[in-house]
Amino acid sequence: MPDLARLLSPSATASRYLQISSGLRAQITEGSLSAGRRLPASRALAQDLGVARSTVVLAYDQLVAEGYLESRRGSGIYVCDIAPLATPRAPASTATPGLSPVSGMLLAPGAPDPDVFPVGPWAKCIGRITRMAPKALVHLDDPFGDPELRREIAGYAGRWRGITATADQVLVTGGASAGLELAMDLLASEGQLALEAPGYIPTQRFAAARGWSVDWMTVGAQGAELPSQPAQVTVLTPSHQFPLGGCLPIAARQAFLNATADYDGWIIEDDFDSEFRYAGQPVPAMAALDQKGRCIYVGTFSKTFSHALRLGYLILPPGLVDRFRAALRHPTSSAAVTAQRPLADFMSSGQYDRHIRRARRLYAQRYDAAANALESWPAELGQFQRHEAGMQIAFHLAQPIPDTAIVTAARAAGFAIRALSDCDPSGRAQGLLIGFCQSQPEEIRAQMPRLLDIVRSHV
Template sequence: MKNTAWLAFEIDRSAKTPVFEQICAFIRTRAVSGDLPEGSKLPASREFAAQLGVSRPTVVTAYEQLLAEGYVRSRVGSGYFLCDLGEVELPAAPKAASKPDPARAPNTPKPFEYGQPDMRLFPHRQWAKSVAKVCRSQPESMLTGGTDFGNLALRRAIADYVSEWRGISAVPDQIAITAGSSDALELCMRTLSQRGDAIGLEDPGYLPASAFAQAQGLSKVHLPVDDQGACLPARGETPSLVVLTPSHQYPLGGSMSPNRRLDFIRWANDRGGWIVEDDYDSEFRYAGRPIPALAGFDHLRRTIYVGSFSKIFSNTLRLGYVILPEPLVPQFHDTFDRFRPKASLMPQAALADYISSGAFYRHLRRVRRIYGQRRKLLLDRLRQDFADFGHFQDHQAGMQLVFHLNPPFHDIDIAAKAARLGVRTPPLSAVCAKAQGRNGLMLGFSGFDEDEITAALDLLHSCFVAETQG
């Protein structure tokens, strides 16, 4: 232990904070202050445990937590080393709980808007490093050099990413960069459907997809959702294209069962139809590994995969992607040629560098940990203080959940009361087409810190109390 910073640390035996978390907090703080520079080797776990007077597994747990958060990297046989400070940022210091402030920043989402990443966690320093690197080495790539499908380096990085994380085997030529997942869904409808064709959409489901179908003159076939996921089109219904969220159904949560996945693949094969898999937030699973993608299950035969960086990285860059079965590649090139790509070329090379450097994966681990803590707070409070008003299913995934209301409460009424207090709780019934009996509030938790969630829950609770008394 050559660096004396390690010798300055002692365990506070009287603190309620677990010992392993005290170790984590010490290393995080010293790394940010510069006392532990980039590349510093952490003490051997056995040696550090002896110095602190704790068990070796406690130190190992702390190191593994820091590895998961992206603060350290490991080398087989060599130990753990601190990452570049630009690769991580500590969360902002806690602030006193207060009422949600609609004016705290322009376009800032209000609790509990769903599907919102917390842009206060954005890794500005590491992103700036990737941008600067591209500006120095290949500045022309930020304005020119991309094909209609986008920057090749980014498509290669995405191919590696989905292979490792989603079980999808694809080459860069099958990947097209889009202006987010909404743009990708619209491109799929333009390419695979003509005015008057039928399209299958989940009910309840994603309203923008329904709006695109409406705008393109498509006939909507509403697919009810049960405990196995979306149901197949009924007899007599003839869509040639369906849009599904099999890994985490939007908005109800839950994953599609293996049998139902097989049923949809058989349906697509028998009809010569296509499945568009909207994999909008699959990275955020808080127990076990992510649910495998349907496109991987299907080996990209009849399934088109849609992914996005808006939920896991930045909702301002507006970048997503679509992964295509090989036979569809020429058709999508034609669509891109007719309508021109909407995705900005400028950030694509930098994003490719950011992913390839490993910084993206570290950021993902970090925000997943933080969102998991926020989710736990929300669930605990709902169980403790809202049990008389409704219930929820814990799917251990996603960026939002649905709180199903008990009679006599109505989601539209409660949502209206909450909105007047600066709290947005979109009613579940508003995203239903024909589905009956859906009565709940959609509560997003990812974009808001624990103080904001606590304050918003207090206000929401007052709405239920007022409804009960009124």
């Protein structure tokens, strides 16, 4: 039985759900709730604590998603064997009121919640590889990456993104940015590049550092608009445009592919957070439509799994495999070798797919909380589109409200929101990029009025 006195405190400022989950997490970490122990039913614990059953259910669900607890059908909730690997947390009562328990900064766009990371299952995969294939943790023969991970990535891309590919077409990189830069370096031989505006800042900076000539594509409500003259290399975020959030229609995707093939050019598809679509199923990737071998797919594990792994991947058209192999004579130093085989094991066991589904369910609740709060903001401040996808929401400010001044003031108050104008090379776009993944729904509902006050102060 958990120590009930450590689950709720009358003086604590955190919500009851957070107090319960934090208290249980601490007791599991220190070993007072041992591995394999069955916890009380949610109804029984709710009665003992004097709270609603839904509060306990939410706390249990969070810890199941994190890997601290395991739900066994028809049997109950049990403690996982993770205590030796966990890091003790400060009690909930010592936390700064309203601040994210993860990073201390609120509403960070594009940032996954580290507490959703499946600690227990991941640790088991590492242990299994350490026992069975220790050499795979320190040595890599193929410059394209671990062969088992590449095979799993090809299967995953087929299941989730509709891409037909073999392991030979997969190249493991040190994150999405490393993959984007590698593809642009090898394909934009004459420096002719088309980028979205507004778009992904690291890509814009990389092109500027290379001195490349950039054609800026206008971005509408549904994504980038096809330019009149195709570029040698076109970089797109078609499934969830960054930062505005639109989804490029099938007809527009096909038009890009046809124009690129006619021009003998290339499309680099940056698919950074497409798994997180909260209404219906994820939209098939643009590369799934490519019949002429002109689209390079860029994926990442930073958004879906962990930033710390620094792993991403390219899926190359068959005609580009030899060209990339000729350029990579050694494994890329930016892709961590140690994590590759354990990640392959994690994916082959089905844990990765289950993790994505859990994360999508949790982030959907947080998206709703953020979007519902924004819908209550006065119309004279601006507007946003409810795309039901991604890891941030773009709120377009009414002119002439300055987004950079708001961001500066918000950061001083503990918010990690970003200015939309930073993503636009012209600086004309004015808005706020607001995240939600690292905060619980009740935290978001408390944070958004504070952010609203900051925006109002700049009108």
